[in-house]
Structures are given as C-alpha cells and as structure tokens.
Amino acid sequence: MSDHEAAPSGSGPARRWHDLDALRGFAMLLGIGLHAALAFFPSFWPAQDRGATDGGGFDWFLYAVHGFRMPVFFLLSGFFTAMLWRRRGTVALVAHRARRIVLPLALGMITIVPAVDWVSERATQGSIDNWAMGAAKEGDIWLPVLLGQPDAVPVAVANGADVDVRGDDEGRPLHLAAFMDLPDVTQELLDAGADYRLTNKDGSTPLVVAVWVGSERVADVLVTGGAADIRADDQQWQDIEWFGQGALFKQLVLEPEVEDETGLDSWIDQFHHLWFLWFLCWLVAGFALIAPLANEVGKGIASAKVRRRLLWIAFPLTLALQARMGDSGAYEAFGPDTSTGLLPAAHVLLYYAVFFGYGAAAFGARTDDGEPLIDRLGQHWRIVLPATVVIFLMAIDATFGDEPNRWGSVVLQVLYVWGMTFGLIGLFRRLLSGERYWVRYLSDASYWMYLLHLPLVILAQDWIRDWDIPRIPKFLAICWGVSGLLLLTYRYLVRYTPIGTLLNGPRTRPEPSPSVAGTIDGS
Structure with missing residues (x-):
C-alpha cells in the first residue's frame, strides 16, 4: 500500500519515509502471526489445536500484539494520508484511496471473505471435538x-x-x-x-x-x-x-434472529480481517471533509510549540475510548474491541480515528528547529520500549490477575499502546531510515500478504492441529509456510501485474546489469 507519490512539478523531490513504510508493513505482517496464534490457546477460533489446553504464552503474545498493532497502522495511515493530501490535493487523495482501498475491499468481499467463510466452516467441525474434549478433561x-x-x-x-x-x-x-x-x-x-x-x-x-x-x-x-x-x-x-x-422456542434460543443494526437487509455480514479497509474508507472520507477546515484554523496558530501541544489531546481521548472497551468493563478485555460489521461500532471507529488523526496532524508538525516531528517522536526508544514491556506485564495483571483493577488496566493499556507506538517509530528510524531493497520489497508485499493470509492460515491450522508435536513448532510452521507461499505468489503473480499496480502502484522489473546482459547474450 505505497503512498509515496512524486511531488508536483516544481516542488522538488518528495521525501520517502523508508522507516515508516517498513513499520507499517511490519504491523501488517504481525497480523499473520496473531491469527496463527489463535489456534494454540483455548478460544472459539475455527481451527482449534488439540494441544490448546492452556495459554502456553500464546495468549500473552496475542494481547501484546493486539494491544498496539492496529493503532500503529492507523497512525501511519493518517500520516501518509496527510502527506498525499498536502502534495496532491483532496480530489487526487480521494481518487488514490478509491483505487488502493475501496476497490481491493470490493474485490475482497466477493473472493477473500467467502473463502474465509468456507474454510472456517470446514475447520469448525473439527474444532468442536477439541473444545468438548478440552472442557471434559x-x-x-x-x-x-x-x-x-x-x-x-x-x-x-x-x-x-x-x-x-x-x-x-x-x-x-x-x-x-x-x-x-x-x-x-x-x-x-x-x-x-x-x-x-x-x-x-x-x-x-x-x-x-x-x-x-x-x-x-x-x-x-x-x-x-x-x-x-x-x-x-x-x-x-x-x-x-x-x-x-416448544419447537419454536427452541429455534429462537438456538438460532436467534439477529437484528440488522444498520436498518438495512445487507448481504454483508462480516468483513472479517478486511475490516481495516472499511475503517479506512470512513476515516479518509472524514479527513477529506475536515482537513481543509483544519488547515485554515491551523494557519492562525503561528507557534510550532502550540501546534505540538494540541496533539496531547489524543491521550485523554484514548483513555476515554479505552474505557468503553469490553462493554465498558463488563468483561475483561485487552486492547481495542473488534468491529467487523457494516456499521462500525462507534467507540472502536473513534478509537482508531484518534490515532489516524494524530498521524495526520504529525505530518505537518515541526520541532522548534524545523525538523519534522515524526522524526523525533521515538528518539528515546531505548528507554521507552523496555519501560513499555514492564507496563505490559502490569497491564496484564491489572486486567486478568487475581485482583483485577479496571481503571488501572485502562490507564496501563493506554500507556502501553502509546509507548509501543513511539518506541517502534524510534526503533525503526534507527535501524531502517535508509533505503534497503529487501525492506522496500517486504513493505510492498505486506499488503497482498495480509489480504490473502487468513484462509491460508486457517487451512494450515486445520491441517496440522492433530499432529503430535509441540505447539511452538506448529505455530512457526504456519507462519513461515503461509508467508513463504504468499511471497512466492507476490513475486510471480502480483508485483508486476495489474494486481500489483492496484495495490502498490506500478513496479518496473529491474534491468539486468550490463555484465549480466553480456553474459546472457554470449558476449
């Protein structure tokens, strides 16, 4: 999902944030590991592994990843959306996002989503026995x-x-x-x-x-x-x-009719893992409406320091919205709720809107010496990331421990998500600020890999769940096997085809060097 476009004529070359591209791709690829892990601890996941009798550390992995992955993604999406708007304007932004988001979502709804439904139904039949036996034991x-x-x-x-x-x-x-x-x-x-x-x-x-x-x-x-x-x-x-x-009563109990909250008899039941594209449709539409007005208001604020301080409003907003998760504390929840229906849950959409808006505002923000604020956000990552690990452990205890503390959990989860966000921005800037071909390649491939991974992950989980080997090798086999297969399909079926152009923009096959060409020609 490349957003780096050429600058308008006469405006000079456009900067490419290689580190942020890499971080966004990393967030996408983590989703493969997250969904692979769901089979290996007790949960109502379609393909439940027979060894999933306890958490085994996979539940902690899920909480750790889920607690920051999509907030980071939406913050970076907001940043790149603002960048594209600044460089090309509202009309070009909307057209670009329609190609890169709306069209892939529409195609996914008639291909990927039915595939997920099919493999999930098939896998669930095998999981029922594991769920029942696990409970019986x-x-x-x-x-x-x-x-x-x-x-x-x-x-x-x-x-x-x-x-x-x-x-x-x-x-x-x-x-x-x-x-x-x-x-x-x-x-x-x-x-x-x-x-x-x-x-x-x-x-x-x-x-x-x-x-x-x-x-x-x-x-x-x-x-x-x-x-x-x-x-x-x-x-x-x-x-x-x-x-x-009592037959009718039995039917109502076992197969209740779900009222369509949208008021529409929509055929869309679930976006599954493509919900993030639907959320981006809402957020980009909101941005296109609000950004011109916000830009005019911002012109009246001359001080860069005041503009930066306005970004702090994101933290109390995150706190208020995190308090709504888990049905406002009716049950223990770590990280944001999931909303995959046609009408997004308001508190979930607003939660991600906070990160999207922060990223959009951060694009135009500057430090006192004129440096882009995004380049400074994670400068203390060596301190922030270790501290955030400690915060995560405290948040888990406050959420699921013997003596849960609801408000302690809410505060610690907010500290965790922002700590991971800033810490990872700093880490990736330190390690990947320069251009590396393989990093750029994986960043481009990550969009395709995430779109296609879920039916393959569930098929793999269903295939190996009864193998008599430990869970960790199974987990790694699923992650590596699915990722490897998707990379192959990206290389040979996507990157230099219309599909690749749709997802990432046009890519040109690298020309062989003269020495290689000469060898091929026999010279």
Whole structure:
C-alpha cells in the first residue's frame, strides 16, 4: 500500500519515509502471526489445536500484539494520508484511496471473505471435538452436551464431573440434551448414571422436555433407559396434544434472529480481517471533509510549540475510548474491541480515528528547529520500549490477575499502546531510515500478504492441529509456510501485474546489469 507519490512539478523531490513504510508493513505482517496464534490457546477460533489446553504464552503474545498493532497502522495511515493530501490535493487523495482501498475491499468481499467463510466452516467441525474434549478433561460436562459430543461425556465424568449437576434453571445435563434433541448424548448420560427422574424449576423431567420440543428420538432413548412412558396405549409421540409446542422456542434460543443494526437487509455480514479497509474508507472520507477546515484554523496558530501541544489531546481521548472497551468493563478485555460489521461500532471507529488523526496532524508538525516531528517522536526508544514491556506485564495483571483493577488496566493499556507506538517509530528510524531493497520489497508485499493470509492460515491450522508435536513448532510452521507461499505468489503473480499496480502502484522489473546482459547474450 505505497503512498509515496512524486511531488508536483516544481516542488522538488518528495521525501520517502523508508522507516515508516517498513513499520507499517511490519504491523501488517504481525497480523499473520496473531491469527496463527489463535489456534494454540483455548478460544472459539475455527481451527482449534488439540494441544490448546492452556495459554502456553500464546495468549500473552496475542494481547501484546493486539494491544498496539492496529493503532500503529492507523497512525501511519493518517500520516501518509496527510502527506498525499498536502502534495496532491483532496480530489487526487480521494481518487488514490478509491483505487488502493475501496476497490481491493470490493474485490475482497466477493473472493477473500467467502473463502474465509468456507474454510472456517470446514475447520469448525473439527474444532468442536477439541473444545468438548478440552472442557471434559477439566471436569466440565455442560460444554460437551451443548456441543453435542457424546464421546466427551464419559471423559468429563472420569474427570470428576457430576452427571446430575444443577444448572442455573435447576435443569440437569439430561434436560439440556433433551432440549437440543441429542439422543446419543442422552444415551451416554444415562450410561453414566444420570437420573431421568430429576426435574427442573418448572417441575419437568427430561422426558417432558423432549416431548415439548418435539424430540421423538430422545423420548425413545429415555423410555428405553427406564423413564415412565407418558403415552396412552398405542399412542404415538405426535399424538400427545402438547408434542412439539416448544419447537419454536427452541429455534429462537438456538438460532436467534439477529437484528440488522444498520436498518438495512445487507448481504454483508462480516468483513472479517478486511475490516481495516472499511475503517479506512470512513476515516479518509472524514479527513477529506475536515482537513481543509483544519488547515485554515491551523494557519492562525503561528507557534510550532502550540501546534505540538494540541496533539496531547489524543491521550485523554484514548483513555476515554479505552474505557468503553469490553462493554465498558463488563468483561475483561485487552486492547481495542473488534468491529467487523457494516456499521462500525462507534467507540472502536473513534478509537482508531484518534490515532489516524494524530498521524495526520504529525505530518505537518515541526520541532522548534524545523525538523519534522515524526522524526523525533521515538528518539528515546531505548528507554521507552523496555519501560513499555514492564507496563505490559502490569497491564496484564491489572486486567486478568487475581485482583483485577479496571481503571488501572485502562490507564496501563493506554500507556502501553502509546509507548509501543513511539518506541517502534524510534526503533525503526534507527535501524531502517535508509533505503534497503529487501525492506522496500517486504513493505510492498505486506499488503497482498495480509489480504490473502487468513484462509491460508486457517487451512494450515486445520491441517496440522492433530499432529503430535509441540505447539511452538506448529505455530512457526504456519507462519513461515503461509508467508513463504504468499511471497512466492507476490513475486510471480502480483508485483508486476495489474494486481500489483492496484495495490502498490506500478513496479518496473529491474534491468539486468550490463555484465549480466553480456553474459546472457554470449558476449
């Protein structure tokens, strides 16, 4: 996603921020590792590895990366958006972003998103068994029943689960199996000693529940297992007057209709990992409307120091928006919430808008001696990055520790995201401020790699999840294998093709040196 365009005629050569290009590409490539890690600790990810019985450090890796990756990306996107606007104007900016963002998003919605849906559905079927078995080994009998996994029931019992444990409505696992029409699970529960005579808060036995929801199969299993048959002589289950009266209620519970918050019957359900392109559409549109007015206001502020101080407003804004994450603290959350629908969650969009706006304002900001502010932001990275690691550990403890501290967590997470942002800007400026061909190449390739990686990652996770090897080698194999494949496709199918032009602008194949050309020609 290259933004460095030639300066207008007569304005002199345009500077290229190689370090910021590299950092933006790094943020994209980290997404491959982040999504690869999701298979290796307990979570409802489509392809759950069979060894994902605990965090294993992968959960911490996820929190660490998620806590800063996209804020850094959006800050840099704001910076490059402002740069393009300054050099070429609003109309050219909108046209450029339409080519590089809107069109790839539209194409992705009819290619990449369906591919993610397909591989996710395929992988989820295999994950259900792992989820159920993982819970069963912890002595949880409810999840195996809920997921309809009969083989996990005796495992749960062997690990101390009470087969007749009471639920919130005083129902038992047998009631749940009957409600969900799971005859095989019902049989396993009976074989494990479940009492079919116990009632829920409504005074209903599992057999009554089975008849009410219209489950003949479960009713037959219960009667065969010893439950008193409630039918009259020669009567079928369907002949009972109230048979199946709860079927509609069951459907509403198990398959609730989700109201379209946009008020539109949109076919767009999820952008999946392409949500960031949709957010950029909103942010660039907002920038195109606000930037001319903000520019006029800024002309009235002569002092560079005052302009820099105005940037500090980003920090309390980040704090206020971070407090909204996790449903305003209803559950523990690290980093920003995720919003992948057609109408972005307002607090998430505003959160990223703060970073986008900071980056845009930073493009025109200068130090007192006239140096671009962006070049000074991370000058103390040697101190900031180690301190931010300590802040991360404190934030994890405040969020997920034995004694969670909500406001401590919010403050520490804000310190973490800004510390990582400034620290990485400084580190990349120190290491990659000069042009390096391989860094430029990876920066260009990162856009294509991120767009295409998710279905490949899920396929790889699904393929190797049952291999009897440790999780770390699996994780590295997925990251390296998928990245290597995507680099090959970029090299041979994308870089010098219309796809590459769409994503990064035109690229010219390097000409062989005269000595090489002479050798080829036989001279």
